Amino acid sequence: MFASGCLSQTAARRQERAMSASHPILESYTTYLVDTDKSSATSAIVALTDDIRRSTATTMMGLRDELRQAGEALKSCPDAPISIGSLCELFVRFVTRIQEQMEDLTDFEAVKRLLVERGETFARTSLDARTQIAQLGAPLIDDGAVVLTHGYSRVLVALFLTAAKTKHFSVMVAESHPDGSGHTTARKLIEKGVPVTVVEDCAVAHVMPRCQMVLCGAEAVVESGGLHQLHQLHLYTAPAPPCTALHRPAPPCTALRRPAPPCTALHRPAPPCTALHRPAPPPPRPRSRARPLMHN
DSSP states (O other), X not given: OHHHHHHHHHHHHXXXXXXXXXXXXXXXXXXXXXXXXXXXXXXXXXXXXXXXXXXXXXXXXXXHHHHHHHXXXXXXXXXXXXXXXXXXXXXXXXXXXXXXXXXXXXXXXXXXXXXXXXXXXXXXXHHHHHHHHHHHHGGXXXXXXXXXXXXXXXXXXXXXXXXXXXXXXXXXXXXXXXTTHHHHHHHHHHHTTOOEEEEOGGGHHHHGGGOSEEOEEOSEEOTTSOEEOTXXXXXXXXXXXXXXXXXXXXOOOGGGGSOOOOOHHHHSOOXXXXXXXXXXXXOOOOOOOOOOOOOO
């Protein structure tokens, strides 16, 4: 019975993966990714909104199941960001909070139209967050400063271009291998007249003393404060301010929370210094002086 149960679970997983691989949301997601102005998160939000339009569910529970399957299909993409799982959960949570509005609706088609409107609102909020972050972060860059960055981030490029309208500064961009996304950042900044210097990844430590600030984008911000960048096998914990939208939380990084084994060498008691506890030797006895003999 145990073997048959394991086989049935394995078959169910394979069937779910096959359904995810052929899910229509993947075509929509790939189409929206062609637009360079949309990030992967915004493309996923718009694709999930289209999935609500195509839905044939007649109940809220059935629609939730369809959105869950769509989220699993997005997570199965080979180039899906690490934050796509959290994004799908936030999308379902935000869109389906319509208990008060549902009281005035008569049929489920009206409910789906309301859900589509909330999905479009969520997508606009995601795009507006980029502008808000750029406006809030631009004053942090001083006139004449040298800023170091890594990889490519639409939010970070928007921040640099906003600051360049009123200040003159230069940017050092690491090449960011293996995908070389730093060259994309350099090309977009050079097109707008921002001075850029591209450096190799191994030279970052060499040029860092010349920089007054380090700014980088992030696909996810973990609980410990570490930053995860797309296609980069790096996890930064340095005190560098991340430029990322608010809809990109990541699951907790348990690897950073493992307690370090106690260093027993530091707790070993030192052997007592017996030399300090030895009693002092008694003082030497005074020598008796021989008295001269008195002769009468």
